[in-house]
Amino acid sequence: VSKLEIMLRITHLEAKLAKRDQEFRAQEIQLQHLQRELEAKVSQIDKLQDAIGYNNILGCSPPALRFHRVAVEVHRRLKAKEGVSAEPTSENFFGSFRAELTFISKAVHKDSHTRKLINNAIINNDFLRKLEPQHMREMVDCMYEKVYTEGQLVIQEGEPGNYLYVLAEGLLEVIQNGKLLGEMHPGTVFGELAILYNCKRTATVKAVSQSHIWALDRQTFQTIMMQTTQARHEEHFQLSAVSLLRELPEEKLAKIVDCLEVVKYIIREGEEGNTFFIIAKGEVIVTQSTEGFAEPQEIKTLGVGDYFGEKALISEDVRSANIICNENDTHCLVVDRDNFNQMVGTYEELQAYLKEYVEELSRSDERRNALQSMPLSSLERIALLPPHQPFQELEVIATLGMGGFGRVELVKLKDEDTTFALKCIKKKHIVDTRQQEHVYSEKNILQQTNSAFIIRLFRTFRDDKFVYMLLEVCLGGELWTLLRDMGCFDEATARFCTGCVLEAFDYLHTMGIVYRDLKPENLLLDAEGYVKMADFGFAKKIGLGKKTWTFCGTPEYVAPEVIMNKGHDFGADCWSLGILIFELLTGNPPFVGSDPIKIYTMVLHGIEKVDFPKRIGKHPDDLIRRLCKYGESQTRFDCDQIYRMILLMEIGTTMTPPRAGRPAKLRSQWGGTAVTSTLHRSGLSYPCHTQEETRL
DSSP, rough: OHHHHHHHHHHHHHHHHHHHHHHHHHHHHHHHHHHHHHHHHHHHHHHHHHHHHHHHHHOOHHHHHHHHHHHHHHHHTOOOOEEEEOOOOOTGGGSSHHHHHHHHTTOOOOOOOOHHHHHHHHHTTTGGGGOOOOHHHHHHHHHEEEHHHHHOEEEOTTTOEEEEEEEEESHHHETTEEEEEEEOOOOOEEOGGTTTTTTEOEEEEESOOOOEEEEHHHHHHHHHHHHHHHHHHHHHGGGGSTTTTEEEHHHHHHHHHHTOEEEEOOOOOOOOEEEEEEEEEEEEEEOOTTTOOOOEEEEEOTTTEEEEGGGGTTOEOOOOOOEEETTTTTTEEEEHHHHHHHTTTOOHHHHHHHHHHHHHHHHHHHGGGGOOOOOOOHHHHHHSSSOGGGGSSSEHHHEEEETTTTEEEEEEEETOOEEEEEEEHHHHHHTTOHHHHHHHHHHHHHOOOTTTHHHHOEEEEEEEEEEEEEEEEEOBBBBHHHHHHHSSSOHHHHHHHHHHHHHHHHHHHHHEEEEOOOGGGGGOTTTTTTTTOOOOOTOOEOTTTOOBOOEEEOGGGHHHHHHHHHHHHHHHHHHHHHHHHHHHSSSSSOOOOOOOOHHHHHHHOOOOGGGGOOOOOHHHHHHHHTTOOOSSOOOOOOOHHHHHHHHHHHHHOOOOGGGGGOOOOHHHSBTHHHHHHGGGGGTTOOOOOOOOTTTO
C-alpha cells in the first residue's frame, strides 16, 4: 500500500470520526433538552401534587386523590425516603425541666392588636391550626420581636433553621436558587418546619422594607408542648389510687391515661352507666334518695383526685346516686367501658393478664433466641479483633451502599467464608448532625437484642475518621427495592412482611424499646426471604408506661403525636405499621407531598381523609384504620391486639415464619403459599410448611 493511499484512508477515517463526533454532540444536546423537559414536568407534577394534596386536606373527591397518587408515583418510587431528627432529649431533661421552663418561656409583653395578629396567623396556618388553644396562647406569650432593615436577610437558603416567624409589619420577598418566588405580607407565618427539627432552609427571605417580625425558637416551642403533656400525664396518674386499677402495671395505666377525656358532667341516680370519672378540677356534691325525705339528701362532697363510677368498667351499672357540680368550672377525666375493654381488656381478661404478667417476669422467653447459628471459631475471632483496626482481620469484598452518613461494606474474615456487613459512619457527620446520642443508643440497643427478626450486631470499632458496626449481612437487599420493582405486593405477601415486622415490634416493646423509623428502606431480606429490621439510629429504650419527646422518623411515617410534640411511646410504632401495610399494598404511603410540612399537615387531618384504593381488602383496610387512629379518646391497637385481630380474620394459610416461636394458632397467620411465587423474582427461597405442620 502506497503512502498516498494510507494518507487518503487516514483522511477518510478522520472525516468519519468527525461526523460521529457531530452526531454524539447532537445526541448530547438532545439529551440535555430532554433532561430539561423532564425537570420541567417533574416541577409541574410537584405543583399539581401540592395543589391536589391541599384540596385533599379540605376534602377533595376520590378521583382527584387517585390522580394525585399517580402523579406522585411517576417520580417518588425512584427515590428512597429519608429520616429526619431533632436533637435528642436528654434522659434527665425533666429533672431540671420546670426550673429551665421559667427562664425559657418568659412571657414578652404585647398589645392586644399584636396578640390578635399573631394568633390569627397561627390559626390560618394549615399546620399550626391543629395546636390546642392553650399551646397557641403560650406560643403567642413567648414570641419576641426582631426588626430587619431594608435588604437584610431574615433566613438564608441552605442555612440551618431554628426559628418560626410571624410577619407583623413590612414586606418580605422569597428567593430560591436566585429566582424571586413571591412576597409575604403582614399576618404570614413562615419557617414552621424549624420548630420541629434541625433542617436546612429551602429558600431565602429578605426584607424589602423595614420589617417587624415575631420569632419563636425550637427549644421554647418544644418545652411548651412537653410541659403541658407531662403535667397532664402526671395528673392523670391519679388512676393508680383507684382500688380496681391499683394492681395494674404501669404500661396498662399509661394506656388508660391516653384515652381519658376532660368533660363537664352530671350523673343522675337510676341512669345506666358505662363511664368512670376522676375529678380533675372543682368539686361535686353526691346526693342520694333517702327514705322519709322528698328530696335527695347530700351524702358527701368529692374534690380533686376523687373518683366515682368504677363499677361501670366491669359490668352494666345503674347509678346509685346523683353527682352534681358544686362549682361552675368543674372538670372530670373520663374513660368509658368500651375504651377500657379495648385498651386493657374485660375484667376477666384483666385478671388473667395480671396472673400471666407475674409469671412472665420470672421466666425467660425462649422464642426470642431463635437466631441463625454461626461457627464458634468465627465469633471468637470477631471478639479478638483490635478495637481500632477492624481491617486487620477483615477483607472488603464489595460496597453494598453509600449515603451521607458514610458507606456499608460487604466484608469477610480472612481465610474464612463467613461474611458480614460493615457500617462505616463518618464521625464528622455524627457531630455535624448532633446525633451522638442516637449512635450510642443504636449500639447499646443492638447489643441487647437477640431476635431472629432484628439485624444482629457483632462488634463495634472506631478510628480517627469513622465509627464501625460489624453487622449480620442480609444479601436479599432492602424490601423497598423489591417493592419499587414490583410496584406493590399482593395481600399474602404484605401479610408475611407485616408478620415479620410485628414479631420484631413485639420483642422490642416487651423490652421497653420504641423503634421510631419503620419504612421499607429499613427492612432487609435475608437469604431465606425473611424480613429483618435494621437501622436502629432512632430507636430508644424508654421503659414500660413511659413517653419520649424527641422528634424523629420519616415524614411519611411519623405519627401525629410525634409531630405535635405531645410525647410518644410504642403507639408511634403501631401507627407506622399501619402506614407500612398501606404502602406494601399500594406502592405508596397514604400521606405524600413535595415538602415535609405538607405531609405533616395531611397526617394531622387523619387517615379518614385518605381515599383507600379498591385493591386494599376489607380486613387490611380495617386494620390500617385501627392502627392509624388519633385523638384524645382514640385508642390505637398495640401488638397483642393486632395478633388478636388477625386471628379473628380467620386467614390461616400454609406459610409460616417458623422462627417466631409463637403458638401455632398465631404462627399460621403470617403468609401463604402465594408468597413463594410472588417474591420468587427476588431470587430468594422461602421455606414452606405442610398442612400437617400448621394445623391448629
